Amino acid sequence: MFALIDCNNFYASCQRVFRPDLNGKPIVVLSNNDGCVIARSNEAKELGIPMGAIAHQFEKIFEEKNVHVFSANFALYGDMSQRVMEILSEYSPEMEIYSIDEAFLKLDGYENIDLQKMGEEMQKKVTKGTGIPISVGIAPTKALAKVANRIAKKYPQKTKSVYIIDSEKARIKALKWLKVEDIWGIGRQIAKKLQSIEIKNAYEFSELNDNWVGKNLSVVELRLKHDLQGIPTLDLEEAQPKKNIATTRSFETNYTELKQLEERISTFAVICAEKLRKQKSCCNSLMVFIISNRFRKDLPQYSRNIVIKLPYPVNSSIELSKFAILALSKIFKPGYFYKKAGVIVQDFTDENISQLTIFEKSDERHAPLMAAIDKINATFGQQKIKIATQDTKRVWKMKQEKLSPNYTTKLSDIITINL
DNA sequence: TCTGGGGTCCTAGGACCC
DNA sequence: TCTGGGGTCCTAGGACCC
Numbered sequence: 001m002f003a004l005i006d007c008n009n010f011y012a013s014c015q016r017v018f019r020p021d022l023n024g025k026p027i028v029v030l031s032n033n034d035g036c037v038i039a040r041s042n043e044a045k046e047l048g049i050p051m052g053a054i055a056h057q058f059e060k061i062f063e064e065k066n067v068h069v070f071s072a073n074f075a076l077y078g079d080m081s082q083r084v085m086e087i088l089s090e091y092s093p094e095m096e097i098y099s100i101d102e103a104f105l106k107l108d109g110y111e112n113i114d115l116q117k118m119g120e121e122m123q124k125k126v127t128k129g130t131g132i133p134i135s136v137g138i139a140p141t142k143a144l145a146k147v148a149n150r151i152a153k154k155y156p157q158k159t160k161s162v163y164i165i166d167s168e169k170a171r172i173k174a175l176k177w178l179k180v181e182d183i184w185g186i187g188r189q190i191a192k193k194l195q196s197i198e199i200k201n202a203y204e205f206s207e208l209n210d211n212w213v214g215k216n217l218s219v220v221e222l223r224l225k226h227d228l229q230g231i232p233t234l235d236l237e238e239a240q241p242k243k244n245i246a247t248t249r250s251f252e253t254n255y256t257e258l259k260q261l262e263e264r265i266s267t268f269a270v271i272c273a274e275k276l277r278k279q280k281s282c283c284n285s286l287m288v289f290i291i292s293n294r295f296r297k298d299l300p301q302y303s304r305n306i307v308i309k310l311p312y313p314v315n316s317s318i319e320l321s322k323f324a325i326l327a328l329s330k331i332f333k334p335g336y337f338y339k340k341a342g343v344i345v346q347d348f349t350d351e352n353i354s355q356l357t358i359f360e361k362s363d364e365r366h367a368p369l370m371a372a373i374d375k376i377n378a379t380f381g382q383q384k385i386k387i388a389t390q391d392t393k394r395v396w397k398m399k400q401e402k403l404s405p406n407y408t409t410k411l412s413d414i415i416t417i418n419l
Numbered sequence: 420t421c422t423g424g425g426g427t428c429c430t431a432g433g434a435c436c437c
Numbered sequence: 438t439c440t441g442g443g444g445t446c447c448t449a450g451g452a453c454c455c
Contacts, residue, residue: 030423031422031423031424032423032424033421033422033423034421035421035422035423036422036423038423038424052422052423054421054422055421055422056420056421056422057421057422059421072423072424074424098454098455099454099455100455101455102455184453184454185453185454186453187452187453187454188452188453189451189452189453190452190453218428218429218430218452219429220428220429220452220453242425242426242427243426243427244425244426244427245425245426246424246425246426247424247425248423248424248425249423249424250422250423250424253420293422294422295421295422339422340423342424344425399421
């Protein structure tokens with residue numbers, strides 16, 4: 001059996017842990033730049049605030065209904081996630097952390113265990129240890145565990161937030177309940193295709209002919225179909241080093257000058273280089289893109305990206321920044337209002353593999369320098385040491401007007417308890 | 420004025436090989 | 438009039454996820 005554990009309204013719940021006065025009250029969490037809603041508490045959902053709601057359009061509702069608004073605080077969410085995962089890992093040696101707020105557990109040899117009880121215990125332990133509420137779905141395959149989890153989340157009272165699919169009858173009932181567009185792995189496009197041939201729920205999808213699915217959809221959907229039939233097809237996946245690393249941001253205002261973009265691109269490249277060093281990779285190729293403000297229909301639009309092959313594997317911030325700025329210079333055009341840019345590194349090699357490049361090599365002095373910078377930044381805070389193409393005066397990165405304290409990762413932000 | 424960010428996998432088609 | 442067959446590798450774009 002597989003269990004899928006999913007934190008309820010994770011970002012909103014993280015905020016609430018340290019603000020118990022907000023229990024039962026509507027909370028929303030905004031994206032970077034306080035742009036749109038990316039998480040909602042149940043109370044906020046009930047007010048009809050949709051996912052992705054544009055913040056400024058909902059300002060009035062936030063005020064009228066006393067919605068508590070938070071800027072995204074990913075340092076807090078990342079740390080809370082680790083705490084949740086650590087508790088969950090006690091329940092099985094085989095765990096896949098699927099996302100910041102979800103994990104699959106493989107339950108082999110649990111035949112004589114009362115899974116309902118175990119799920120409820122899991123929940124108590126996570127709530128006691130972190131304050132985060134979770135839902136648990138248990139079933140013979142990953143895709144079915146996803147379905148079970150959805151039922152647990154939808155009917156918390158009836159299921160005590162734990163739902164188990166352990167019989168053919170339960171499987172069919174669950175699949176008939178699940179709309180085709182809500183199946184894990186079926187997105188908008190494929191849902192449309194399926195609806196056009198009168199497939200309305202997950203059960204009807206699971207009963208489709210294998211050939212038809214393989215031919216008209218793809219092997220991805222075919223695997224999913226088998227998994228939903230109860231034939232274990234998707235297994236736990238081991239954590240792999242990343243194959244791409246991206247750092248992209250919208251700007252708080254429109255940029256028009258090359259200099260401004262150079263500073264941003266340089267900073268993005270530095271962050272990519274840090275992430276590369278963290279997983280001990282070098283990149284051999286890099287992409288830079290710039291996009292004008294596509295929401296301003298009244299302004300001329302321009303967007304372009306460029307991929308450049310690097311002459312040797314790179315994970316030095318200085319070198320990556322240099323190449324990224326070079327790439328930018330090839331695509332920048334004056335006269336446009338730029339709103340977003342990014343750096344994506346790809347085509348990785350292990351940093352320890354010595355290269356066969358004879359003519360060009362990374363500057364050997366950079367590795368110890370980068371190690372020193374990483375150490376200093378780890379001790380004294382992110383971006384304490386910058387390179388000169390970054391804006392050394394810039395301390396803020398974006399609009400974050402409602403940022404909560406970093407309760408768990410910053411000594412000065414730890415809460416005080418008055419006894 | 421104001422609209423997020425970071426990933427993975429698969430497929431089709433082109434270039435190239437014998 | 439008539440123009441093979443079978444591969445591999447790479448990439449861009451599309452689909453999906455959170």
